[in-house]
Structures are given as structure tokens and as C-alpha cells.
Amino acid sequence: MDDGDWRPVRPALLRMRRLLLVVWLTPPTLAVAVVPVLLGAPAWALLALPLLATTVWAWWAVDRNWRSWRYRERDDDLLISRGVLWRQLTVVPYGRMQLVEVTSGPMERRFGLARLQLHTAAAATDATIPGLAPAEAERLRDRLTALGEARSAGL
Incomplete structure (x- = not known):
């Protein structure tokens, strides 16, 4: 099947989904990173790294999904x-x-x-x-x- 007649969805859908991703994942990531430091246990702030990695991966995955529609x-x-x-x-x-x-x-x-x-x-x-x-x-x-x-x- 040729790709010439296919119509993509708008780039605004990608922007909207990325905004929702940041809105949902930034607060828990910041909480996990900041609260242990405030409580005097900075090593526990490393637990924020998996959340940060998930955010970075999801940023890429949302783009791939948007391109597929x-x-x-x-x-x-x-x-x-x-x-x-x-x-x-x-x-x-x-x-x-x-x-x-x-x-x-x-x-x-x-x-x-x-x-x-x-x-x-x-x-x-x-x-x-x-x-x-x-x-x-x-x-x-x-x-x-x-x-x-x-x-x-x-x-």
C-alpha cells in the first residue's frame, strides 16, 4: 500500500500528550527527589531516577505513537x-x-x-x-x- 494518500494527525496532538505527560509525572518525580533531602536522607532521592527515566522514555514513546496515527x-x-x-x-x-x-x-x-x-x-x-x-x-x-x-x- 503506497503512503501517498495517507493523512497524518496534527502535531498539536503530540504537544497535548507531552504536556499531559509532564503534568502527571513531574510532581511525583520532584516529590521523590526533594522530600528525602528535606528529611535528611539524601540517598533516598536516588529513587527519583527510575521516575525520571520513565518520563524520558515516555516522551520518546508518545512521539512514536503520534507518528503511527x-x-x-x-x-x-x-x-x-x-x-x-x-x-x-x-x-x-x-x-x-x-x-x-x-x-x-x-x-x-x-x-x-x-x-x-x-x-x-x-x-x-x-x-x-x-x-x-x-x-x-x-x-x-x-x-x-x-x-x-x-x-x-x-x-
């Missing part, structure tokens, strides 16, 4: 690819879609992002595309809804 519109279906170690390709035929919704939580809105979620008859095949520009998510929603109605009309 992409989608592709074809004539009869939508392809969603994601994953680094366990790659997953989801194929959603337009005629199988029952509901297409666009959501955007507070953090996503802050970073100018939206999430497109596709619901099909089988709950296991529901698909999501995070990190879209709101205008692109709405365009995709309208297009997929129109294509879904046209494809399912023949059933």
Missing part, C-alpha cells in the same frame, strides 16, 4: 492505521457506519483538536481518529455520513 479515505471505505509495536489497521466500509460523531474535550479544544468517532453495527469495530483539526473533523463527518447513507440505501 494516520487515516486514508478510499472509494468504499475508510482506513485507520495506528500502533508501533502492535500495528493495527482498521477498515470501516462506508455502508456499515451507523453514527459518526465529532467530540472535543477541554484539553483538545485548548490545542485546537477534535476526535472523530465512527460507530458501526459491531461494537468491536468502532474506530476513532484523534488529533484532527475541528474543520477537518467536521468535513470528514459530513462526507462519511453522506457516503454511509448512499451506501446503505442499497441494502
Whole structure:
């Protein structure tokens, strides 16, 4: 499969996920590093090193995961690819879609992002595309809804 037609998610998704990573891992890392020093046991501050290493590794892993997300519109279906170690390709035929919704939580809105979620008859095949520009998510929603109605009309 050629890579020319694949569309990536926005870089703002990477920035948002990295911010959340720092917000969640910095306080415990600082607490483990500072509290032992304040209590007179500076050697115990070395316990912060595994947390720091986890933060550095997660910074890299979030980037790899972000790069793996992409989608592709074809004539009869939508392809969603994601994953680094366990790659997953989801194929959603337009005629199988029952509901297409666009959501955007507070953090996503802050970073100018939206999430497109596709619901099909089988709950296991529901698909999501995070990190879209709101205008692109709405365009995709309208297009997929129109294509879904046209494809399912023949059933």
C-alpha cells in the first residue's frame, strides 16, 4: 500500500500528550527527589531516577505513537492505521457506519483538536481518529455520513 494518500494527525496532538505527560509525572518525580533531602536522607532521592527515566522514555514513546496515527479515505471505505509495536489497521466500509460523531474535550479544544468517532453495527469495530483539526473533523463527518447513507440505501 503506497503512503501517498495517507493523512497524518496534527502535531498539536503530540504537544497535548507531552504536556499531559509532564503534568502527571513531574510532581511525583520532584516529590521523590526533594522530600528525602528535606528529611535528611539524601540517598533516598536516588529513587527519583527510575521516575525520571520513565518520563524520558515516555516522551520518546508518545512521539512514536503520534507518528503511527494516520487515516486514508478510499472509494468504499475508510482506513485507520495506528500502533508501533502492535500495528493495527482498521477498515470501516462506508455502508456499515451507523453514527459518526465529532467530540472535543477541554484539553483538545485548548490545542485546537477534535476526535472523530465512527460507530458501526459491531461494537468491536468502532474506530476513532484523534488529533484532527475541528474543520477537518467536521468535513470528514459530513462526507462519511453522506457516503454511509448512499451506501446503505442499497441494502
